[in-house]
Amino acid sequence: MAEGRKILIVEDDADISMVEEAYLQSAGFRTRIVEDGAQVAAALAEETFDLILLDLMLPGRSGYDICRDIRDKVDIPILMVTARTETLDKIRGLGLGADDYITKPFDPAELVARVSANLRQYDRMQGSKKTEEPEEIRIGDLRILPESWKAYKGGQEIRFPNREFELLKFLASNPNIVFSREQLFEKIWGYDYVGDSATVMVHINRIREKIEEDSKNPKILETVWGAGYRLNK
Secondary structure: OOOOOEEEEEOOOHHHHHHHHHHHHHOOOEEEEEOOHHHHHHHHHHOOOOEEEEEOOOOOOOHHHHHHHHOOOOOOOEEEEEOOOOHHHHHHHHHOOOOEEEEOOOOHHHHHHHHHHHHHHHHHHHHHOOOOOOOOEEEOOEEEEOOOOEEEEOOEEEOOOHHHHHHHHHHHHOOOOOEOHHHHHHHHOOOOOOOOOHHHHHHHHHHHHHHOOOOOOOOOEEEEOOOEEEEOO
8 A cells, every 4th residue: 555655744853754754665655855844835746745744843834834725735635743732733733634643752653554544544535436426415505516526605616625525425415414423533534543533523613614604603514512413404
C-alpha cells in the first residue's frame, strides 16, 4: 500500500523531519520535505502527493493558515503534527479541514501507522465513489450528487473535503435516523483508524456551517442530546 505513495513533510525542525522521513521511507513511502509554509503551494503545484504531514508551529505562516488555504484545493489527507496537547488546539486544526493529528513527542512507528490508516481510509472513500448510488438526494434546497461527489445549496456549489462529504452523504442516505457519534466514527473512519470519536463533532460542525441557514440553530442536521445526530428530511 505504501509503494509509490508520496508524502509531503512540512516541518522546520531538521532533526524531526529527518526522523519522519527515515521511518516513512523505511515503510516504503516516498517523501519530500519543505521547511516553511511559503514553500507548500509551490510543492503542491510541482508534484502530486498522497498525504501532507503538516507541522502546526512553522516560521512565517502557521500550519493552521496553511491548512485553511489548501484544504479545498487538494483532495488528500492532511495529518497535523503538533507540540500542543490542548483539546481546543486539536479541534481547531480538525475544524480547518485536517483529517487527523499526532502530538509531539511521538513514536515514529505510530506516525507510520497514522499515515497508513489515513491512506487506507482515503482509498476506501475513493472506491466508494465508483459504487452504484442514487443520482441525487434532495433535502430542501440542498442537492447532493453522490456519484459526482458534489453538493449544491440554492444552486451554489458547496465544497466538502472527503470525510465531510462521506459523512453528509451517509446521513442524507439514511434520513430521520439517529446515529451515535461512535457509530458515525466507525462507519466513516473505520475500525482500524487511530483516533477518537470527538472528530465526528468537528466534522458535523463544519458541515452545518455550509448547509444550515444558522449553524448555531441547525434545522437540517440536528443533535439529539444524549443519543447522537440526525439529518432531517
